[in-house]
Amino acid sequence: MIVAESNIDDSSPEILGYAMERLLEAGALDVFFTPIQMKKNRPGVLLTVLCAESDADKFSELMLRETSAFGIRRYTAERRKLRREFATVQTPHGEVTVKIGRLNGQVVQVSPEFESCRELAEQANVPLKAVYAATIRAMPPSLLND
Amino acid sequence: MIVAESNIDDSSPEILGYAMERLLEAGALDVFFTPIQMKKNRPGVLLTVLCAESDADKFSELMLRETSAFGIRRYTAERRKLRREFATVQTPHGEVTVKIGRLNGQVVQVSPEFESCRELAEQANVPLKAVYAATIRAMPPSLLND
Amino acid sequence: MIVAESNIDDSSPEILGYAMERLLEAGALDVFFTPIQMKKNRPGVLLTVLCAESDADKFSELMLRETSAFGIRRYTAERRKLRREFATVQTPHGEVTVKIGRLNGQVVQVSPEFESCRELAEQANVPLKAVYAATIRAMPPSLLND
Amino acid sequence: MIVAESNIDDSSPEILGYAMERLLEAGALDVFFTPIQMKKNRPGVLLTVLCAESDADKFSELMLRETSAFGIRRYTAERRKLRREFATVQTPHGEVTVKIGRLNGQVVQVSPEFESCRELAEQANVPLKAVYAATIRAMPPSLLND
Amino acid sequence: MIVAESNIDDSSPEILGYAMERLLEAGALDVFFTPIQMKKNRPGVLLTVLCAESDADKFSELMLRETSAFGIRRYTAERRKLRREFATVQTPHGEVTVKIGRLNGQVVQVSPEFESCRELAEQANVPLKAVYAATIRAMPPSLLND
Amino acid sequence: MIVAESNIDDSSPEILGYAMERLLEAGALDVFFTPIQMKKNRPGVLLTVLCAESDADKFSELMLRETSAFGIRRYTAERRKLRREFATVQTPHGEVTVKIGRLNGQVVQVSPEFESCRELAEQANVPLKAVYAATIRAMPPSLLND
Numbered sequence: 001m002i003v004a005e006s007n008i009d010d011s012s013p014e015i016l017g018y019a020m021e022r023l024l025e026a027g028a029l030d031v032f033f034t035p036i037q038m039k040k041n042r043p044g045v046l047l048t049v050l051c052a053e054s055d056a057d058k059f060s061e062l063m064l065r066e067t068s069a070f071g072i073r074r075y076t077a078e079r080r081k082l083r084r085e086f087a088t089v090q091t092p093h094g095e096v097t098v099k100i101g102r103l104n105g106q107v108v109q110v111s112p113e114f115e116s117c118r119e120l121a122e123q124a125n126v127p128l129k130a131v132y133a134a135t136i137r138a139m140p141p142s143l144l145n146d
Numbered sequence: 147m148i149v150a151e152s153n154i155d156d157s158s159p160e161i162l163g164y165a166m167e168r169l170l171e172a173g174a175l176d177v178f179f180t181p182i183q184m185k186k187n188r189p190g191v192l193l194t195v196l197c198a199e200s201d202a203d204k205f206s207e208l209m210l211r212e213t214s215a216f217g218i219r220r221y222t223a224e225r226r227k228l229r230r231e232f233a234t235v236q237t238p239h240g241e242v243t244v245k246i247g248r249l250n251g252q253v254v255q256v257s258p259e260f261e262s263c264r265e266l267a268e269q270a271n272v273p274l275k276a277v278y279a280a281t282i283r284a285m286p287p288s289l290l291n292d
Numbered sequence: 293m294i295v296a297e298s299n300i301d302d303s304s305p306e307i308l309g310y311a312m313e314r315l316l317e318a319g320a321l322d323v324f325f326t327p328i329q330m331k332k333n334r335p336g337v338l339l340t341v342l343c344a345e346s347d348a349d350k351f352s353e354l355m356l357r358e359t360s361a362f363g364i365r366r367y368t369a370e371r372r373k374l375r376r377e378f379a380t381v382q383t384p385h386g387e388v389t390v391k392i393g394r395l396n397g398q399v400v401q402v403s404p405e406f407e408s409c410r411e412l413a414e415q416a417n418v419p420l421k422a423v424y425a426a427t428i429r430a431m432p433p434s435l436l437n438d
Numbered sequence: 439m440i441v442a443e444s445n446i447d448d449s450s451p452e453i454l455g456y457a458m459e460r461l462l463e464a465g466a467l468d469v470f471f472t473p474i475q476m477k478k479n480r481p482g483v484l485l486t487v488l489c490a491e492s493d494a495d496k497f498s499e500l501m502l503r504e505t506s507a508f509g510i511r512r513y514t515a516e517r518r519k520l521r522r523e524f525a526t527v528q529t530p531h532g533e534v535t536v537k538i539g540r541l542n543g544q545v546v547q548v549s550p551e552f553e554s555c556r557e558l559a560e561q562a563n564v565p566l567k568a569v570y571a572a573t574i575r576a577m578p579p580s581l582l583n584d
Numbered sequence: 585m586i587v588a589e590s591n592i593d594d595s596s597p598e599i600l601g602y603a604m605e606r607l608l609e610a611g612a613l614d615v616f617f618t619p620i621q622m623k624k625n626r627p628g629v630l631l632t633v634l635c636a637e638s639d640a641d642k643f644s645e646l647m648l649r650e651t652s653a654f655g656i657r658r659y660t661a662e663r664r665k666l667r668r669e670f671a672t673v674q675t676p677h678g679e680v681t682v683k684i685g686r687l688n689g690q691v692v693q694v695s696p697e698f699e700s701c702r703e704l705a706e707q708a709n710v711p712l713k714a715v716y717a718a719t720i721r722a723m724p725p726s727l728l729n730d
Numbered sequence: 731m732i733v734a735e736s737n738i739d740d741s742s743p744e745i746l747g748y749a750m751e752r753l754l755e756a757g758a759l760d761v762f763f764t765p766i767q768m769k770k771n772r773p774g775v776l777l778t779v780l781c782a783e784s785d786a787d788k789f790s791e792l793m794l795r796e797t798s799a800f801g802i803r804r805y806t807a808e809r810r811k812l813r814r815e816f817a818t819v820q821t822p823h824g825e826v827t828v829k830i831g832r833l834n835g836q837v838v839q840v841s842p843e844f845e846s847c848r849e850l851a852e853q854a855n856v857p858l859k860a861v862y863a864a865t866i867r868a869m870p871p872s873l874l875n876d
Contacts, residue, residue: 001803003803003805005661007614007616008451009450009451009452009455010450010451010452010695010698011421011450012447012448012449012450012506013446013447013448013476013480013481013482013483014406014420014447014448014478014480015420015421015424016479016480016481017447017476017478017479017480017481018406018410018413018420018478019420020479020769021479024769030737030768030769031769032737032766032767032768032769032774032776033481033766033767034618034764034765034766034767034776035181035327035473035481035618035619035765035767036616036617036618036632037183037187037189037616037617037618037619038451038455038614038616039187039604039608039614039615039616040187040452040455040456040698041183041185041186041187041454041455041458041459042451042452042454042455043183043451043454043455043471043473043483044451044616045451045481046616046618050803057664060664061687064666064685064687064692064693065419065687065692066419066420066421067421068421068450068693068695069693070665070666070668070683070685070693070695071663071664071665071666072663072664072665073585073587073634073661073662073663073664074661074662074663074664075587075659075660075661075662075805076805077735077803077804077805078803078804078805079801079802079803079804080787080790080801080802080803080804081800081801081802082794082800082801084800099800101794101800103791103794103795108273108794108795109794109798109799109800110279111740111798111800114306114310114740114770118310121310127254127357127358128306128307128310128311128358129303129307129358129359129360132307133256133282133290134290136279136282136283137282137283137285137290139283144279144280144283147365149365149367151515153468153470154597155596155597155598155601156549156552156596156597156598157596157859158593158594158595158596158652159592159593159594159622159626159627159628159629160593160594160624160626160844160858161858161859161862162625162626162627163593163622163624163625163626163627164624164844164848164851164858165858166331166625167625170331176299176330176331177331178299178328178329178330178331178336178338179328179329179627180326180327180328180329180338180472181327181329181472181473181619181627181765182470182471182472182486183470183471183472183473184468184470184597184601185458185462185468185469185470186552186598186601186602187600187601187604187605188597188598188600188601189597189600189601189617189619189629190470190597191597191627192470192472196365203518206518207541210520210539210541210546210547211541211546211857212857212858212859213859214547214549214596214859215547216519216520216522216537216539216547216549217517217518217519217520218517218518218519219439219441219488219515219516219517219518220515220516220517220518221367221441221513221514221515221516222367223297223365223366223367224365224366224367225363225364225365225366226349226352226363226364226365226366227362227363227364228356228362228363230362245362247356247362249353249356249357254356254357255356255360255361255362257302257360257362260302260332260744260748264748267748273795273796274744274745274748274749274796275741275745275796275797275798278745293511295511295513300743301742301743301744301747302742302743302744303742304739304740304741304742304798305738305739305740305768305772305773305774305775306739306740306770306772308771308772308773309739309768309770309771309772309773310770312477312771313771316477322445322476322477323477324445324474324475324476324477324482324484325474325475325773326472326473326474326475326484327473327475327619327765327773329621329625329627330743330747331625332625332744332747332748333621333623333624333625333746333747333750333751334743334744334746334747335621335743335746335747335763335765335775336743337743337773340474342511360742367513368513369443369511369512369513370511370512370513371509371510371511371512372495372498372509372510372511372512373508373509373510374502374508374509376508391508393502393508395499395502395503400502400503400711401502401506401507401508402717403448403506403508406448406478419692425694425720425728426728428717428720428721429720429721429723429728431721436717436718436721449713452698452712453712453713453716456698456702456705456712457712473619473765475767475771475773477771478771479767479769479770479771481767503711504711504712504713505713506713546857548863552598552602556602559602565649565650565838566598566599566602566603566650567595567599567650567651567652570599571840571866571874572874574863574866574867575866575867575869575874577867582863582864589807591760591762594841594844618764619764619765620762620763620764620778621762621763621764621765622760622762623750623754623760623761623762624844628762630762630764641810644810645833648812648831648833648838648839649833649838652839652841653839654811654812654814654829654831654839654841655809655810655811655812656809656810656811657731657733657780657807657808657809657810658807658808658809658810659733659805659806659807659808
């Protein structure tokens, strides 16, 4: 995976919020901002984009075009990922997708999927946290990691 | 409630971490740090202490003694709190205390208590998140807010 | 204006991102997060909601329902605002709305409106910063504050 | 004391770093930035200015003129300050000014003055931390708060 | 390019602000601070220095001398930069230097130079943002990237 | 040294504070949090673990088990460290351990050890900063780096 970064001291937050959306739409694995303190008392922002190695130039160029950056620095990081599966559980509010992560076969992560929970929360007009809790309660024993 | 604050640019993080502990031991309602950027390129820290109005001078003095601050600023904030109750639920890992918050009688918050979950996680050598999930699953219907 | 705040150490970022949206949809004047460092090594979040005084209870309740907060603290702040007007300028990419701020009659703020610029940037497939620059260039002399 | 704040999502860090300098030159008691996370994925900045009550309008106006803000919110905070004195101590690198803070007559703060230490550090070409340490070692017993 | 970093939990913000200046004077490509949360409730600071590979030892040593760090970690990052040119544009406030960035010959960045704008803003006693806007309006069509 | 990182948007601060403790107990060289701003308006946290290369898999697995992470990214950093020694100095409050750092034989770091100072501060009921200052004053000339 490539980690591409740029220290930004000459773009406004409005420009950066939009740049994040464009970078995600273009297929970046992840995009995030870190608050940093730069020279001359500037409250800067570190823009970080994670992408596949084959996409490094594409995303570097997009970073340069959509922000005020004159340069990008990049390095390679190794990824270690859980094997992912998806399941569906039935809650009082409706069906929820659950993302499951396995390490050497063992379930170590069981996460209600955000978009799936958000949809039900809006339909049922209940707090999102209630849909998450309902999902955890509705999980079959085979998915429990406790 | 009193909010007492001081911008710190002359204490090290070691001193501040210790000051947080002392302030909590002395009975502050809450203590927290916010990263701030001060003049002359200083990566400062805002120390905030929440306390009862009758304790304002006690905590201001402790802030002045334990950090490098020469001044404290204080203002009053109104508190709006949920009515709290505690319950106990039985999980596969043992008993967990649960904190319940009610708004006009309705349950709006049901939180596994951290220290209670931490103890079981350490005893059972399972992740803390698993004890939280087990607690949510073990809750009786009367405490559900979904 | 009311400033309503809560220190959050028991909700995940997913829950908080959704809460921001709900609070804005419900009409909050502004909603923002500040990273704070809480006791027991917790990387907490300060949730701040700005609202009209008459809405203080409505938003406090929504904060309690949508996050894990058990309490809200509130204080009153005085607002000092520029008088706002809107104008339209014609750029090579299309029409852009501009927000103008006056202080004692004098123009002190001239800001291309984000949503208006975003729309043109997407249509023309040019960087947002280019639409902002084009808007600044297209402004009539009467709106210049230089 | 007045605390005057504005959430900034439309000024670049360059503009804000300069605004900090202008506000300090104009006599603000303190000026600092806090990183905040605003709507639409914007990495915003909270600009805070502390000033005397009689200066609130002067600094509010300067904040509006030097940044992209359309509004300022203000509230009053009470100050509690140590009584300040200055002393001079003789170090191997030269004379250093020391700021002393007393609480009910007792010394609770003894701080080498930054500008005074910086000057010696530059002249002697030694690290600033070494000048601070030399100053602490050179203090007369009457100033010790241990 | 070398990225050299150190987690600081035992230097005060005053010491760090001065260290930033010394590192920049010594020729670092960039220096910045990131707020981090370290063990034992310490509000630490990550000091990052960017420099040429041939300067890695020089800057590591300066970091060790000017802060409380006992260790530095370093890794190599690849740089991708726009080709830079400078131009001069004539504004109502005077001449401004503009930094231009090209990607495969195409102009993708046109930035008013901070120091050049700051000088005019101070001379004319107008907000810095006004000089930036005047510079954007004064740019010749050949430099436009919209 | 291995730097192992994960962007967390689905664990609460309570879970993360506990994870930091577990990772440190398991022998990580350092563990810290950085506030980051993730997509969908999420106030995320970057968890960073530093460890020996031979421990990379052990700590990656622990990060996956104790947080909600589905993936870890890792890269190698070179370490440059001062040679460390410990000394004991006698202060009015008792004995303090001091950590000394040498670069090419020269003393560049002399740091009172936190745990040693904390113990005396608690016993003597004096501020921690006073014990630090007393330690600096009590150092023998051979350890001075000024």
